[in-house]
Amino acid sequence: MNYDYRAEADALDAEVLRAIARRHVESFDDLALRIFAHQLRYNEPYARYCESLGITICASPTNWREIPPVPAAAFKEAALCTFDPSRAEIIFETSGTTTGSGGIHYMEDARLYDASLLAGFDYGVVTDAPDPLRYCMLLTSPAQSPRSSLSYMMNRAAKAFGDGAESWYVGGDELQTERFVEDIAEIRKSGVPVCIAGTAFAFVKLLDDLKLRRITHALPLPSGSRIMETGGFKGRTRIVDRGELYSHLADTFSLPPNHVIGEYGMTELSSQYYDSDYHQANRVKSAPPWLRSYAVDENGNKLPAGVVGALVHVDLANRSSCVAIQTEDLGAIIDGGIVLIGREERAELRGCSLDAESPRAAAS
């Protein structure tokens, strides 16, 4: 049988775009399996991997949970895309903080990624926000980090939902706290609601810096403001409990708990999860209808809802790469969403075996 790649890709993209626009997928199974079949035909390393697992066009899965997930780190080993990567409209690179080298996610068409991220962000972050928000990013700008999916995402979100005066407060690896504090003071005077977005580590650094500057009083943000946290503590030495961090942020900026929103995404995905339940210590995160997940045990066996395991995501917006991704993230499926337990620090060479703690004399 002859296949027309362009026609097939365009048709699938159009279907996914329609589902995103309507926020409804007619048949997740059907679309996921057709995208997977497309990837078996055109994504050679993924197809080889599937073949090694006994999955081919002739022996295809029958539902979305049976699509073999590619391990996220495989993006470091091969160009996992259905097209010539030199034609990619978007190239994202993972930070590589866990293993020292980054993986690359090539995407053929920016429209799909943009539509997915904006629809998710709209629903997850700004759905009831006064329009427009002022965006303050505790991140590097896209100009500085052109291959950062997070910088790209927040830039697109700010352009779509912001007041056009967004700012970026990380230069190199430095958080520009002084400038941030000055800008927030101005914003507070102006009464423009703000969205502060950043990694967990950046927020911890911000709170530490505020303390160092003896800014211990609250900095109430204008009504309708919110904070979006993402990205975790990968590769960082100081790790703070998320609940504790959110509580400090809500107190510091006088925000209700549901306006401190956790986002969960990956460079290897095109869609994101956002907090949807703010009443539990471990918040439930919800996905848009075109992203579904399940958990597996250490042997890759699927686990029932509520049982903690490795998360596997099936993202229909990943049409031009791999539709199913196995992560290194620990979590469980609950109430149709996920509860993220987190990611253990990367294992490393042991003494006998884990480290002894530094002695008091050394600390002084």
Added chain:
Amino acid sequence: MTALAKVPAKEIARAVADAADRWRDADFPARVRATGRIAERTGYSVPVVEYALDRLFFSIAFDALAAAIADELGELEILDDFRPRAGRTDAWAMPIGSVCVISSRTTIGVALPAAVFALCAKCDVLVKDREDYLISAFFETLHEQRAEFREGARAELWSSHDETAPALESFDAVVAFGKTETLATIRNALQPEARFITFGSRASAGYVSREALSATAPAKDIARQAARDIILYETEGCLSLHVLFVENGGVVGAAEFAALLDKEIAIADVEFPRGAAAARRTADISHARALTAFRKSTGATGVLDAPPPFLPRLANVVVVRDPAEALEYVRRHRLALEGFAIAGDRFDLIALGVNAGAVRLSNFGELQDPPLHGNHGGRPRIGEFVKWIDRTF
């Protein structure tokens, strides 16, 4: 003068061995209490903890202590008085003084052998205990054996931020386990003349020769032994099998051996169930397995490039042409080796272990069971806890 200075070394060793003997009984109340605490602290299952305690306390026997001391110092009594030495001056191996042992966070009772030899050298010993209080509990048993141990053998739990923590500059020797940065920090806290006995970050490897894979039965036996070396202590110890080199060309192929190994690991999982420590790493383990499968599907050329995963119950099985390729892997990934298990009676495999930097060569299945009368980390057992007084008149 130290608390044990006037106690004959033989009696110290005997008392230590007698205390260990009480701990060999799985129903000994102190051991029962410690077992639960250790399982909770380490996240290992109770059978794994029981196995570790058996290994630890069965190894601390009078004969083993006496043999190690006699081998290093010439005879046990040289710790008590001046003794003649063949072709050398008379000498007395006196205690170096006070010794602090800073144990690591995972391995069970890692501080104990060092502490025991320091006590046999009649040093005053303080051990930084862990949250399971294993060393404290053992020292209590020791106190019951002889009153002198009450002063000579102490264990405490302290943290790096604890203002009441002992000042390291007051010790004559410090034994520490950990990564390079921590060891460097500790070193800076010591008096310049203090002895610093370090056990840094290390891994272990094994090599299965093509001759050892001459038939399914011996291959299966090696796989069973290797499985134990991999899974015990959730692959977290420096003597856990982290990398397994399998030589091409055997009657049993490398892929077949890997399949045998997977089966044996599954069987060993029953005897030594996974604990909470492994459960916490489910996602990493599952992902690492999928990544290995992905690499194989791309032609396996990447396998030599893949570092050991350092994850519970996972070893990197690396197919090699010859020992040279295994050595290249060790060097490429800068693996500091502690143990090296060998299956195959070939001189070049011993040379490989030595050239790769391993300080202990063993059979498979014995990697995680180092004898007390052997060395640890390439160092003497007791030699660093004594100072020699020579007599020339």
